[in-house]
Amino acid sequence: MERVTVNEKKLESGLLTFVFPFALKKSSERKLAGVLADSGYTRFDLGQTDLEDAFYGGERVSHRDMEHYFLPFITKFIFPKSREGAGFQRYSKVLNVSALLKTDNVSVPFSLISVDVIVCPFQLGLLSVRTKVEDLPYSEALEFASRFRVLEDRTPQDKKAEVLCDGSTFDQVDDFLFESVVPEVPPFFDFSVVSDSHFETLPYFVDERVYVQGTFVLSADELIENADLFRAGQLDGLNGDGNPRVECSSLDYLARYVSEQCYDRWAPDTYYVCDQHSFCLITTENGGRSRQLASQMYGEYYYGLLINLFYKIVLLKFSNEYSRVKLEREDEKIEDLVRAINHFISKYYFIELAPQTQGREVFTQLRHVFGTRALYEDVKDNLASLFQYQDKFASNRNGHLLTVLTLYTVIGGIYGMNQVIEDLKGNIDWGKMSSYSLFQYIALFVTFSGLLVGAIMTVASLVKWYKEKRRQKEWV
Incomplete structure (x- = not known):
């Protein structure tokens, strides 16, 4: 039987955004906003068009296009006009710092472009770090994404990675981020969410391996193959010998994966790949078209990812709290949970996010990968059970x-x-x-x-x- 083979590709540029969801201390939103403002962060306001090229390392994101891309009731949620508005309160800061990710078999130089701290409802925060890599093999870009998303070392392979920046060496990515990049944020972490864990030390709702949104621009003469798409979804970079890695040997499985996980409306030049831990664009288009695609990934698709990630985490949080109140049988906690679920469903949860066909299809793919619909139905069943109780x-x-x-x-x-x-x-x-x-x-x-x-x-x-x-x- 023929096995999967990997042909190395030349990467022109890779734009990688790492999204870290964390638990936020109760009633600390205003204080965090004040600390961020004092630390040089700018509150994101869709009406300020001078911010369209402020945080994206030379790329430009049209605020007008972003507003028109989403349905009006979603726009109010993700782009609140005031600091007191309910929804995504985003604070951004330009960094433009050069650093190096070093492992046993590769050293990848990268640029740290900017960082977002997004304060969300339901005691949830999202930390987004934008990075860029250029002129290197496709496998090394994937290896960088795979290693950088590991905040805490868990395996011997993880411990081989370190970050070098401004003359300092950091043995773990979380040390680099929380000591050098965003030292203002950790004091607001709510560690009670990991109080019952034996090994978890960071207050994240999923795990210490965070979500990756990537834009991979390959050379124009390259041919995008199924193995390239699979590797983007799985973030398969290099094996122990430093060779391109693909964690799949079956061509049939590879074909099924691409069919289920990829959005190929603009094939064979452009593909979108959605997986549990990554949402990637792979394209061989260059020039103005590649910049347009990058702008979209920094703009509309970035917020589409944040919305779906927010939905998944809040629904998981409700399911976890339901299991606790069902055992504790405390009337006030049950009432609070019922109110929270009703508030979320009526004010924030919407099936349709964008009126355009492309947006609906991509966001539907993300919702399918995250399993949001099943989580939503489970929470609705829990709500009915709480009402009965x-x-x-x-x-x-x-x-x-x-x-x-x-x-x-x-x-x-x-x-x-x-x-x-x-x-x-x-x-x-x-x-x-x-x-x-x-x-x-x-x-x-x-x-x-x-x-x-x-x-x-x-x-x-x-x-x-x-x-x-x-x-x-x-x-x-």
């Missing part, structure tokens, strides 16, 4: 409350009041109670305990009403 809990609670009130009403009103009510009028003669019979003591106890129970229930209702108002304000 709330109804049952409320019915039981109201039944118990009615029983207590009925007992006090009957005993206190009919029996208790007839026994001791005359002695409790005007100036009470407490000494008279020393001659009470057993039944009169019971009646007296029922009377005063009824007053106490009524007072406690009133205070509890007021406290619950106040907490409910406060929780409602959080979702406005």
Whole structure:
């Protein structure tokens, strides 16, 4: 049987954006925004056209085109006009730093173009780092993407990579990023999401291997093959001997993968590949066309990826919280989760994102790869289960409350009041109670305990009403 072979390709340029989702401390959004502003970050405003070429290393992204690309209700979410607006609050900073990723068998020089910190709803943050590599073999660009996306060392192969920048050497990518590139962000990490883990040390919702969005511009005379597309989706770079690597030997499997994971509307010159950990554009078009494609990947498709990644993480978060509240059976936590899910579904989750055919097809592919639809249906089932539990809990609670009130009403009103009510009028003669019979003591106890129970229930209702108002304000 014929096996898969790899033909090395010449890469003109590679634009690689690494997206790191992290858990954000509760109610720290305003403080983080202030810290970023003091550190030289610029809040992204779609109305500021002077920012169209500010963060992309020479590429230009049309703000007008981005606004028209998405449906209006999505635009309000991903491009809020004010700092107080709900949605993606993006803060960007230009870096233009040269660095080197070094492994046992290759050293890849790269440019660190810029960085985004995006504060999202539901205590979620997204950190995006834009990098660029040029004039090197395609395999080395894939190797760079594969190694740089590993924040923490887990395997012996991971530990062979290090980053050299400004005379300093960093043994792990997360050290390079959080000590040198974005030292402002780690103080706002919420480490409670990994409190139950044995080996996880970073507050990410998926794992320490982050998402990669790549634009690979090959030489115009190259022919894009199925193996090249598969390697882009899997980020297969180099093997231990320094040769091009492809983790597949079956041509049939390769063909099925390309058929399912690739968007080939502009084949054979341009392909989009969607996988669990990567979304890549591979093209042999150069000049103005390649710049147009790069602009789109930095603009419309970048936000399309962020939206779908946001959907996946929030839905996973809801599923995890559902499993916890189902065991804990705490009424307030259940109400908060129900409110959060309803808020997300009504305000943020939309099936259609873009009116153009190309956008719909690419975003549908991303949603399919992320499994967002299945997660959404699971969360909807969980929501229905929570409603059933709330109804049952409320019915039981109201039944118990009615029983207590009925007992006090009957005993206190009919029996208790007839026994001791005359002695409790005007100036009470407490000494008279020393001659009470057993039944009169019971009646007296029922009377005063009824007053106490009524007072406690009133205070509890007021406290619950106040907490409910406060929780409602959080979702406005």
